[in-house]
């Protein structure tokens with residue numbers, strides 16, 4: 001989504017030339033965009049915004065994205081938000097025809113948009129998973145942790161993805177597209193939190209396979225070392241105190 005020029009209060013960015021990305025190491029939406037840049041072999045100027053230090057809430061940054069979120073792409077002074085729109089914008093405008101990650105046909109493009117929207121709709125639930133099982137919820141970012149409805153929403157989405165893989169290697173046919181990249185970090189986070197991906201066997205096998213791509217590997221290891229250390233320690237602590245998502249999945253299943 002391109003923001004209107006009149007809404008950009010931090011005017012200096014409207015003079016920036018080239019491709020600039022405001023992002024954070026461990027933000028799923030930022031990871032998605034960085035993977036696309038890597039897969040397409042495109043250089044960009046990174047501008048880290050540290051969400052742990054609330055840098056997204058400074059007047060300077062709010063003057064670029066009033067929602068106070070990353071990622072933001074600035075291309076020749078125009079400001080773009082929404083990661084799924086950003087990755088399509090990058091591909092449409094910069095990818096060579098050999099490297100493009102867009103589907104070919106109009107019907108595939110429609111199918112892609114519907115599943116990108118589903119991925120975006122689950123962003124709040126991904127946040128719940130992250131701050132329930134993977135990282136301390138220091139800022140009270142999650143809603144009702146006792147309802148397991150969010151698990152059902154992931155289960156249903158993963159069933160739909162699993163079905164798409166019944167006769168193709170990727171979510172939209174025989175080659176990697178933006179759709180695979182968009183879902184990857186969600187799958188990675190859920191798996192890491194203990195979601196039993198084996199419940200969706202084709203999706204589990206596909207996830208293992210695409211995880212080996214170098215661009216995906218880089219993002220799996222994103223984040224400063226101390227933060228990754230804290231994350232690993234927290235995961236163990238949280239499993240002891242709260243139990244894992246694997247256990248909650250079984251609870252959800254027995255209730256549904």
Ligand SMILES: N[C@@H](CCC(=O)N[C@@H](CS)C(=O)NCC(=O)O)C(=O)O
Nearest residue numbers: 027028029068069070071082083084
């Ligand atoms: N729908 C947006 C969601 C962006 C979003 O929520 N970004 C998170 C990081 S993944 C963020 O900046 N959060 C800031 C905060 O929690 O204050 C997108 O896909 O770009």
